[in-house]
Every structure is written in C-alpha cells, then in structure tokens.
Amino acid sequence: MTRGRFIALEGGEGVGKSTQLRLLAEALRARGHGVVTTREPGGTPGAEAIRAMLLDPAGEGWGPRAEALLFAAARADHVDRLIRPALERGDWVLTDRYLDSSRAYQGGGSGLADADLLALHAIGSQGLLPDRTVLLELDPALVAARLAARDQGLSDRIGGRDAAYHARVAAAFRGFASAEPDRFAVVDADGAPEAVHARVLAALDA
Ligand code: TYD
Numbered sequence: 001m002t003r004g005r006f007i008a009l010e011g012g013e014g015v016g017k018s019t020q021l022r023l024l025a026e027a028l029r030a031r032g033h034g035v036v037t038t039r040e041p042g043g044t045p046g047a048e049a050i051r052a053m054l055l056d057p058a059g060e061g062w063g064p065r066a067e068a069l070l071f072a073a074a075r076a077d078h079v080d081r082l083i084r085p086a087l088e089r090g091d092w093v094l095t096d097r098y099l100d101s102s103r104a105y106q107g108g109g110s111g112l113a114d115a116d117l118l119a120l121h122a123i124g125s126q127g128l129l130p131d132r133t134v135l136l137e138l139d140p141a142l143v144a145a146r147l148a149a150r151d152q153g154l155s156d157r158i159g160g161r162d163a164a165y166h167a168r169v170a171a172a173f174r175g176f177a178s179a180e181p182d183r184f185a186v187v188d189a190d191g192a193p194e195a196v197h198a199r200v201l202a203a204l205d206a
Pocket of ligand 1: 012013014017040041055071096097098099101102103105106156158159
C-alpha cells in the first residue's frame, strides 16, 4: 500500500479555504482516491475541545505563548489520531489549515520566533509536513467584503484581531511560500469557486 498524500490549504480569513477543500475532495474522489477531509484547530475530539478553548477563551484570553502551545497540542493529537493513520492506510488527507497557520498567526501576527514554532511542531507532531501546501491569496478589500457577508460582525477571538495583525499574517504566509517553492503552491483566490478550483487542480497537477 503506498502512503497517501497530505495536502494543506492555507491563507487568511475568508479566502474560501473550506469551499476549495470540498471541491478538491470531490475531484480526488472522482479520480478514485480515498480522501479524508479535516480542519485545524480540530479534527479529533481532543483537538476540537482545544479549539473551543482557543476561539472562545475564558477570562482575558491566552497570551501568545500559551496560544501557540495549545495549537501545537491540538495538532499533535490530530496528527497522531487522524492524519498519520489515514496516510498509512493510503488515503489522501486534506486539511483546512495546518502548521503554517501557527507560523503565520502566532509567528507573523503575534511575534513569536519561527524557530520556536518549528521546535514545538517537532515535539508535538514529529515535524510532519504536508506534501503540498496550497496558499490561497486574496486582496484584503475583497476579504473584508466576504467576511462582512459571512460573519455579520461575529468573528472569533483570532479572526477579530485588527487589520495590521492580518496584514502581518498575510505577509508571513507569502514569505513561507517564497522560501519553500517546492512545498507551496500559491493560488489566486479571486473569482468564482469553480475558477479558483481549476487553478488549485492545475497547481497540484504541476
Ligand atoms: P476558523 O473558524 O477555522 O477560521 P477560518 O474560517 O479563517 O479558517 O478559525 C481558526 C482561527 O484560528 C483562524 O483565525 C486562524 C487561527 N489559527 C491560528 O491562529 N493558528 C493556527 O495554528 C491555526 C490552525 C489557526
């Protein structure tokens, strides 16, 4: 049995990751692959419990270090209990966010060192990286319009951080993609879902 492939979709808020994840899963199933779709933070009961603590924290909320540790802990459970077993069965795993979200948000956004986030990932998840990471990119003005329609002012604790925070997140993602061009595929997320989907497929086929 050959090991399945591991693909992560990344990007800022409101770029259409979950729609693209669904379309990509359908396309891969139509090609005969077993496909598991999942998300972060979350994906397993333990990681979903940590998700609830992260996105709706008690009291004054987590500091950046505690937040990074919780994301890494959630990911460790997700990798151990869901992602690795699925890959070992030969399934493809598609995840809505993974390690690069921690590097972009807790690193680029909140200022933690990238080397520290990679060290947490080495401890928690034995450094497991996706085979390919699709970075969906969208103009911030278009994102603002999509989010206003989607969330109607009710974004979560992290999504609701200010525009400067999200600009640092976007810049960090872009930097990771240029540093690792073999792992990343950068896809323009503007346009109808089917048009973006065609770009995602083309990027992965390449
Ligand atoms: P979610 O509702 O899944 O956001 P989105 O619809 O934008 O994917 O919430 C996840 C939030 O958690 C999002 O704001 C990004 C943030 N996040 C981190 O800060 N670090 C991480 O490692 C991950 C996986 C997510």
